[in-house]
Amino acid sequence: TLQAIRAASSGPGHLADGHAVPLLANIGSPESAREAAARGAEGVGLFRTEVLFLGAEKAPSVEEQAATYREVFANFPRQKVVVRVLDAGADKPLAFLTDAGEENPALGRRGLRALAAHEEVLRDQLTALAQAAEGGEAEVQVMAPMVSTAQEARYFRDLAHELGIRVAGVMVEVPSCAIMADHVVPNADFVSIGTNDLTQYVFAADRLLGSVAGFQNPWHPAVLRLIQQVGVAGAEHGVPVGICGEAAADPLLAVVLVGLGATTLSMSSTSIADVRAEIAQYTLDEARALAAIAVAADSAEAARDAVAAAADELD
Ligand code: PEP
Ligand code: MG
Numbered sequence: 001t002l003q004a005i006r007a008a009s010s011g012p013g014h015l016a017d018g019h020a021v022p023l024l025a026n027i028g029s030p031e032s033a034r035e036a037a038a039r040g041a042e043g044v045g046l047f048r049t050e051v052l053f054l055g056a057e058k059a060p061s062v063e064e065q066a067a068t069y070r071e072v073f074a075n076f077p078r079q080k081v082v083v084r085v086l087d088a089g090a091d092k093p094l095a096f097l098t099d100a101g102e103e104n105p106a107l108g109r110r111g112l113r114a115l116a117a118h119e120e121v122l123r124d125q126l127t128a129l130a131q132a133a134e135g136g137e138a139e140v141q142v143m144a145p146m147v148s149t150a151q152e153a154r155y156f157r158d159l160a161h162e163l164g165i166r167v168a169g170v171m172v173e174v175p176s177c178a179i180m181a182d183h184v185v186p187n188a189d190f191v192s193i194g195t196n197d198l199t200q201y202v203f204a205a206d207r208l209l210g211s212v213a214g215f216q217n218p219w220h221p222a223v224l225r226l227i228q229q230v231g232v233a234g235a236e237h238g239v240p241v242g243i244c245g246e247a248a249a250d251p252l253l254a255v256v257l258v259g260l261g262a263t264t265l266s267m268s269s270t271s272i273a274d275v276r277a278e279i280a281q282y283t284l285d286e287a288r289a290l291a292a293i294a295v296a297a298d299s300a301e302a303a304r305d306a307v308a309a310a311a312d313e314l315d
Contacts (some may be wrong), residue, residue, distance in 0.1 A: 012042055013265070013276050017283040021258055023276055024080070024266040026244060028052070033072040036269040043079035043139075045192065045266020046244040047072065049125070050086045050094060059096045059121050062128045069132035077137035082192065082242070082266070084171070085125050087111045087145035091208055097121060106206060111146020111171075112156060123163065130164035141167035143192055148174040153187035171244070173197035178226035181233035188239060192266070193230060195245025199223050218247035219300040224260060228295055231261015242266055251278030256307060258284070259291025286314055 013023035024045030025036030029052065036044065052068060053060055073081055088094035089102075089110020097118055102108035115122040126142065133140035144156040147170040160168035170187075172178050173194030185191060195218040200207040202222050205215035218224075227243075234241035242264040243257050249271035255278060257265065265275060282290070290307050297303035 010040055010276075013272075013279060015258070015279055015282055015284055015287065017285075019284045021262075021279055022080075022264045023272050024082070024242070024244075024264055025269040025272065026266055027072070027269075030068065030071045030075075032269070033075045037075040039269040039272055041269050041272055043076055044072075044081040044083075045242050045264060047081060047083045048087065049084060050088055050092045053086070053094055054092065057095050059118075059124065062124050062131070065125060065128035066132045069129055070136060073132060073136045073138035073140060079138060080141060081138045082141045082143055082169075082244075083129055084143050084145055085112075085115060085122060088114050089146075106200070112144040112152055113146060115144075116152070116155065122159065126160055126163040126165060133165070139167075140165065141169065141190070143169040143171055143190070145171050145194070146174060146197070147171060147184070148176045150180055150183040150187050153177075153184050157188060169240075172230050173201070173245075175201050175226060178230050181230045182236070185230070185233040185237045185239045190240040190242065191230060191234060192242035192244045193227055193262070195223065195227075195243060195247035198226065198245065202226065217300040218245065218250075219253060219294070219304045221295050221297050221299075221303055223247075224256065224291070224295050224303065227257065227262075228260045228291070234263070235261055240264065249275065251275050252304070252307060252311060255279055255282050255287050255311070256291045256294045259287035259289070260295075282311075282314065 013021040022042045024043045025041035026046040027033045027036050028048040088097035090106040097114045142160050142165050153170045157168040167189045169190035171194045172191050177184050199218050203215040205212040240263045243262045244266040247253050248265040249267035251274050254275045293306050293310050294303040
């Protein structure tokens with residue numbers, strides 16, 4: 001009905017049975033924060049803070065960082081803002097964090113590995129975030145990129161809590177982290193699956209290399225089965241499971257991800273309206289049935305075709 005179409009084209013994300021699926025934005029600057037708020041994002045699921053400092057020679061001060069974070073947070077009163085601490089390395093080198101001359105930087109000391117090796121940078125960032133959160137109205141949470149073990153998850157959560165941030169999670173974007181989800185999840189206040197890196201590492205195919213771009217497809221059951229394991233662990237432990245990779249911006253794949261256990265979806269804010277409209281057409285049981293079809297397929301293409309055919313039958 002017209003009413004249903006209108007309800008689906010604005011407001012909070014939900015399934016056909018009313019089950020809420022918050023639709024959050026991926027941002028990297030104060031400008032993109034404003035745009036996300038204008039486009040009806042229910043908050044931020046991924047704030048890529050390294051984007052702010054890509055040209056910087058030395059680490060930004062606590063004060064400088066806090067001012068920028070405040071500007072971003074002001075757009076999301078009473079909404080969640082998940083801030084990713086600096087994900088330096090590989091495709092996002094930062095002069096003050098990244099080791100020059102690594103032969104395989106995507107497999108090197110990037111993300112939390114680089115921050116743990118320069119812990120003062122991580123402490124300063126968490127301190128700046130805690131300061132910016134204080135007195136503001138946004139619900140600020142932090143998460144660590146490139147986590148590969150349960151011990152790293154615990155290290156990050158302990159440090160964030162120590163520095164005054166109450167909610168600290170990890171990105172699941174390295175296969176070891178998904179394979180060990182039952183041990184990682186209890187050491188995190190939430191997890192957020194980064195399907196871009198997860199796909200690159202599952203297939204050992206550089207996400208920046210055109211000649212192997214065909215592998216970079218999160219519809220592949222090799223990726224979906226790992227996401228399913230994380231979804232199961234999250235449900236068992238009562239830990240939220242977000243998705244913040246490009247996969248969440250594909251409307252039909254978003255339905256599958258919810259069926260696999262995703263509790264929130266974060267994407268470029270230009271995709272929110274399409275994803276909102278698509279997920280509103282399926283109940284949670286239907287999303288789970290579509291997810292089961294996807295994980296049973298033998299290729300990305302077969303998964304997408306089979307899910308599309310089954311979705312048509314439901315309409
Ligand atoms: C990801 O890897 O899926 C992700 C969301 O982070 P980025 O694309 O910034 O590496
Ligand atoms: Mg990533």
